[in-house]
Amino acid sequence: xxxxxxxxxxxxxxxxxxxxxxxxxxxxxxxxxxxxxxxxxxxxxxxxxxxxxxxxxxxxxxxxxxxxxxxxxxxxxxxxxxxxxxxxxxxxxxxxxxxxxxxxxxxxxxxxxxxxxxxxxxxxxxxxxxxxxxxxxxxxxxxxxxxxxxxxxxxxxxxxxxxxxxxxxxxxxxxxxxxxxxxxxxxxxxxxxxxxxxxxxxxxxxxxxxxxxxxxxxxxxxxxxxxxxxxxxxxxxxxxxxxxxxxxxxxxxxxxxxxxxxxxxxxxxxxxxxxxxxxxxxxxxxxxxxxxxxxxxxxxxxxxxxxxxxxxxxxxxxxxxxxxxxxxxxxxxxxxxxxxxxxxxxxxxxxxxxxxxxxxxxxxxxxxxxxxxxxxxxxxxxxxxxxxxxxxxxxxxxxxxxxxxxxxxxxxxxxxxxxxxxxxxxxxxxxxxxxxxxxxxxxxxxxxxxxxxxxxxxxxxxxxxxxxxxxxxxxxxxxxxxxxxxxxxxxxxxxxxxxxxxxxxxxxxxxxxxxxxxxxxxxxxxxxxxxxxxxxxxxxxxxxxxxxxxxxxxxxxxxxxxxxxxxxxxxxxxxxxxxxxxxxxxxxxxxxxxxxxxxxxxxxxxxxxxxxxxxxxxxxxxxxxxxxxxxxxxxxxxxxxxxxxxxxxxxxxxxxxxxxxxxxxxxxxxxxxxxxxxxxxxxxxxxxxxxxxxxxxxxxxxxxxxxxxxxxxxxxxxxxxxxxxxxxxxxxxxxxxxx
Numbered sequence: 001x002x003x004x005x006x007x008x009x010x011x012x013x014x015x016x017x018x019x020x021x022x023x024x025x026x027x028x029x030x031x032x033x034x035x036x037x038x039x040x041x042x043x044x045x046x047x048x049x050x051x052x053x054x055x056x057x058x059x060x061x062x063x064x065x066x067x068x069x070x071x072x073x074x075x076x077x078x079x080x081x082x083x084x085x086x087x088x089x090x091x092x093x094x095x096x097x098x099x100x101x102x103x104x105x106x107x108x109x110x111x112x113x114x115x116x117x118x119x120x121x122x123x124x125x126x127x128x129x130x131x132x133x134x135x136x137x138x139x140x141x142x143x144x145x146x147x148x149x150x151x152x153x154x155x156x157x158x159x160x161x162x163x164x165x166x167x168x169x170x171x172x173x174x175x176x177x178x179x180x181x182x183x184x185x186x187x188x189x190x191x192x193x194x195x196x197x198x199x200x201x202x203x204x205x206x207x208x209x210x211x212x213x214x215x216x217x218x219x220x221x222x223x224x225x226x227x228x229x230x231x232x233x234x235x236x237x238x239x240x241x242x243x244x245x246x247x248x249x250x251x252x253x254x255x256x257x258x259x260x261x262x263x264x265x266x267x268x269x270x271x272x273x274x275x276x277x278x279x280x281x282x283x284x285x286x287x288x289x290x291x292x293x294x295x296x297x298x299x300x301x302x303x304x305x306x307x308x309x310x311x312x313x314x315x316x317x318x319x320x321x322x323x324x325x326x327x328x329x330x331x332x333x334x335x336x337x338x339x340x341x342x343x344x345x346x347x348x349x350x351x352x353x354x355x356x357x358x359x360x361x362x363x364x365x366x367x368x369x370x371x372x373x374x375x376x377x378x379x380x381x382x383x384x385x386x387x388x389x390x391x392x393x394x395x396x397x398x399x400x401x402x403x404x405x406x407x408x409x410x411x412x413x414x415x416x417x418x419x420x421x422x423x424x425x426x427x428x429x430x431x432x433x434x435x436x437x438x439x440x441x442x443x444x445x446x447x448x449x450x451x452x453x454x455x456x457x458x459x460x461x462x463x464x465x466x467x468x469x470x471x472x473x474x475x476x477x478x479x480x481x482x483x484x485x486x487x488x489x490x491x492x493x494x495x496x497x498x499x500x501x502x503x504x505x506x507x508x509x510x511x512x513x514x515x516x517x518x519x520x521x522x523x524x525x526x527x528x529x530x531x532x533x534x535x536x537x538x539x540x541x542x543x544x545x546x547x548x549x550x551x552x553x554x555x556x557x558x559x560x561x562x563x564x565x566x567x568x569x570x571x572x573x574x575x576x577x578x579x580x581x582x583x584x585x586x587x588x589x590x591x592x593x594x595x596x597x598x599x600x601x602x603x604x605x606x607x608x609x610x611x612x613x614x615x616x617x618x619x620x621x622x623x624x625x626x627x628x629x630x631x632x633x634x635x636x637x638x639x640x641x642x643x644x645x646x647x648x649x650x651x652x653x654x655x656x657x658x659x660x661x662x663x664x665x666x667x668x669x670x671x672x673x674x675x676x677x678x679x680x681x682x683x684x685x686x687x688x689x690x691x692x693x694x695x696x697x698x699x700x701x702x703x704x705x706x707x708x709x710x711x712x713x714x715x716x717x718x719x720x721x722x723x724x725x726x727x728x729x730x731x732x733x734x735x736x737x738x739x
Contacts, residue, residue, distance in 0.1 A: 001698055047151060048155070051150050052148070053116070056157065058122050059144060059158075059159050059732070061110075061122070063159065063161065066083075066086065080131070084130065084131050087125060087126040120148050125142070127143075128140070139162055140162070140163050140164075141161070142161045142163070145157070157735065160729075160731045162729075165726070166713070166724060166726045167723060167724075168723065170666075170690050173197070174195025174215065174689065175197050176689070177201075179692075182513075183205050184207055187209055189449075191208065191211070191698075192210075192211045192212065194213060194451065194703060195688075196235070196236055199237055200263050201239050202239045203237040203240075204242045209246050210251060211251065212234070212247070214232055214250060215454060215711070216232050217231055221711050225460070226460055232454065234253070235258070237261065238263050241257055249451065269488040270576040270577075270668070272374070272411055274723060275370050276319070276323060279370050280301050280302075281300070282366070283367065284299070302318065303316055303319075304316070304318075304321070304366075305365075306355075314361075319369065321370070322373045356398060356399065357402060358425075359402035362403035363404055363405070364405045364406045365406040365409075366406050366408055368410075368719075370412070371396050372414060385413070396414030397412065397415045399416075402423070403422075404423075404425065406483070408482075408483060408720075409719050410485050412487050414487070414488065415491070418494075418673075419653075419656060422661050424482075426476070428480035429480070431705075432462070433458040433461070441462070441465070482709060484720075486666045490669045491665055492672055493671070493673025493675060494674035494676070499674055506584065506585055510582070514695065516669075517580070517581050521533030532570075539570045543556045549566065564577065565577040565578075575668075585672070655674070655676035658677065659684070660685075661686070664719065664721070669693065670691065670692065672696060675697065677701070683699075683702045684702075688707065
């Protein structure tokens with residue numbers, strides 16, 4: 001982020017979407033090796049010792065293969081498929097018949113593999129043993145058995161490897177960039193951090209004076225118990241901190257400046273299936289007696305309520321908006337207006353974008369809600385979600401403004417726009433932990449430049465405060481509002497298009513140090529001159545029949561075929577298996593329609609398609625196809641009058657007045673825009689600010705504040721955070737005695 005008038009070196013942060021498997025593999029192998037060595041006794045003969053080494057080699061091979069097979073695969077609802085597939089095919093990929101365990105399966109084999117004077121054979125067991133069962137779980141265990149054979153003798157060792165999904169730890173920070181983090185041109189007293197400033201690359205602090213206090217990291221969080229404080233947080237870099245002399249407050253303490261730290265992988269939102277599942281099952285939701293989601297007998301699920309002043313009531317949407325294709329199972333036909341309740345023209349009908357206008361009354365959320373379409377095939381991140389020119393999907397955009405009430409998450413396959421800030425209707429009070437009384441209370445719910453306590457006991461006490469904490473209702477934190485805004489594409493702040501200072505945003509996005517084109521070389525960092533950078537070739541891996549194009553076991557995951565790009569490999573930074581050119585702002589007319597070329601920031605082309613609000617009952621009136629594309633999209637209308645066209649400046653002031661953007665902000669591409677303060681002169685982003693590329697312009701006093709409820713994941717506080725993959729070596733033992 002930079003000030004309005006930057007000086008010195010400038011740029012923004014670029015993300016690398018990757019899965020850090022090397023450290024996990026080394027840890028797993030080290031655990032196996034150290035444990036296995038302890039088994040050896042001095043009275044074992046040479047053959048018995050060699051049997052042990054051979055069996056160990058088989059386990060090590062399989063541990064590495066399983067770990068590597070998961071690299072880059074963004075389809076988190078399918079990662080357990082890989083484990084089951086390895087069991088069914090014993091390490092091979094399915095052949096042309098598409099079935100596992102048949103004669104045409106191809107790829108690597110784990111039977112009678114030569115090692116030294118003997119051989120090993122690997123047997124792969126999983127629980128559960130079917131893909132359908134696996135998709136209902138949060139983790140799957142794989143039992144790997146390695147049997148060594150040498151001159152008629154055998155020894156079998158086994159290990160249990162657990163693959164699980166965990167809340168991403170990028171949200172333990174106030175500000176996180178997946179590569180270079182830049183802070184340019186901030187004078188003392190202008191920029192404050194209540195939480196960690198972290199980047200997976202360098203943190204570059206040219207010409208800035210930054211005050212901050214970090215949020216501590218803990219090894220584990222169980223409920224409200226913070227276990228094993230690892231460090232106090234601060235400024236954390238995967239590489240170097242450049243300009244550390246510019247850090248003040250706790251940031252200025254050497255122990256709170258951490259360089260060459262482990263990479264924290266970014267979760268990938270190319271596949272929203274697991275979030276759809278979480279949304280439907282929220283509050284004990286079920287598919288009902290017919291066992292089919294999106295039909296009238298469904299129960300429970302998450303909810304999103306938006307006030308409609310024309311109808312003088314809230315419209316209620318449930319779970320997954322835009323995921324129901326209607327009885328004919330074909331997208332964009334007349335029966336698509338059947339929403340989850342199975343009735344046409346009612347509040348839960350699908351929508352390619354949502355206008356969440358909380359200016360009159362707050363919009364209300366309970367749990368994770370997914371907005372957008374997976375395309376005609378019903379699967380996310382496949383070709384039918386994209387137009388013929390390969391442009392980004394136009395579905396799933398969210399425009400949010402005003403106030404939000406409740407606790408929940410909004411996931412979208414498109415962009416999120418915050419034209420004029422976003423406030424909590426019931427914010428946490430006090431704003432951050434302190435010393436009391438009562439224990440844990442700190443400064444009130446207004447932005448302050450002073451720093452609250454980050455003592456472990458204070459954080460725990462603060463997280464536990466509820467509406468009954470004395471004096472009654474004063475110190476509510478547990479039940480206070482909390483929202484996550486998670487975009488597959490971009491997050492745009494302020495007037496768009498046509499607002500002031502957007503020229504600075506555009507130039508920043510075009511800066512060589514902020515190159516976002518997926519041609520960044522092996523380090524996926526801009527302007528480093530490493531191998532393959534700017535060679536005009538998209539250097540990625542492709543799935544191959546012999547397994548040499550993919551990592552580890554050579555398994556082709558479910559949903560992929562020979563010749564497909566291995567998602568997340570090489571220069572596929574965002575892990576969507578599609579080449580992305582430079583992220584930039586397009587030219588749009590005053591209705592928000594692209595006028596020329598593609599744009600990462602393009603809004604839904606049918607923004608003025610709407611309910612006919614001039615009718616007595618808009619729900620039963622014919623919809624208005626104002627853009628004349630022959631398609632009517634149902635859902636939340638932006639305009640509630642009889643006018644046929646409106647311009648963006650009617651609801652997006654210039655300059656915007658942004659006292660606070662309250663929410664956990666996340667996207668797979670860029671956060672871009674212009675902040676402007678209200679009369680307080682202070683702009684605050686409260687929650688977490690996480691992005692791949694950041695191109696924002698600020699002014700006056702700006703602060704990034706981390707919400708400590710996010711530590712360890714915020715499910716206890718009603719928010720479902722994006723997940724990442726984790727591998728855990730659970731146990732090992734000798735299965736079969738020498739014979």
